[in-house]
Amino acid sequence: MGYFADFLGSEQQDIGTTTGNDLRRFIIALQGKPKFANHPYNKTQQAKLSSQSIETYCRGIKAFFGFLKREGFTKNNIIEKVKMPKVPEVVIRTFSEKEIAKLLAQTNRGTNEGFRDYCIILTFIDIGIRLSELADLRADDIDYEQNLFRVMGKGLRERFVPFGRRVAKALMKYQM
Structure with missing residues (x-):
């Protein structure tokens, strides 16, 4: 403004x-x-x-x-009919399998911290949520029966995001 x-x-x-x-x-x-x-x-x-x-x-x-x-400050919204500028749709480049393997190889899965980092990276790559959403995930947000995360998104909107078998296996191992 x-x-x-x-x-x-x-x-x-x-x-x-x-x-x-x-x-x-x-x-x-x-x-x-x-x-x-x-x-x-x-x-x-x-x-x-x-x-x-x-x-x-x-x-x-x-x-x-x-x-x-x-709020009644004006009778009509004189700008609502103005067309918004066009924004080109940008295709986000994704990681190749080789890049993902390199990224995951950077973690030391032999330590608690390293395995935790492995789980974080694997989850982030698999489900594609925002970093803040990933940081807010807790153990009770995981439904292993349906392979779903309960994610609190922008505007405090709750949604369920599916995850793969590899993530489920890694997270179960980490929580033991």
Whole structure:
């Protein structure tokens, strides 16, 4: 919201008179904005803001104007019809079997800590959850009968994530 407020201020306009066209002009201005502009430690780079960053800023602005309408500060959300910038879908590169084997070989399975690390890496690779979700897993979150983890995700949303036989075998051995 800060960038948008600065943008409106530079246009000598306040938030109460904002229109969808103002958001469109802001999007165009962001597309020319250098990455890390006004950052206290990072020098400005030649690269421009990514479309993902611009879309994130716009989502925040749209949420703010939705809040203003819901709370009765405005009669209608004048920005809700503005189309969000397109964000290219990025395919995340996965590890090869050889890379996974190398990673797992780095653990010393002969020690408690090494075997624990092996289990962590194996679980992380097998089920593909967020690091914070993995860190929050506890023994009672594991259902060995159905091979499911109970995972508390973003927004405190609980979900069940399946895991493979190899993970089950390693975790059972670790818990003994």
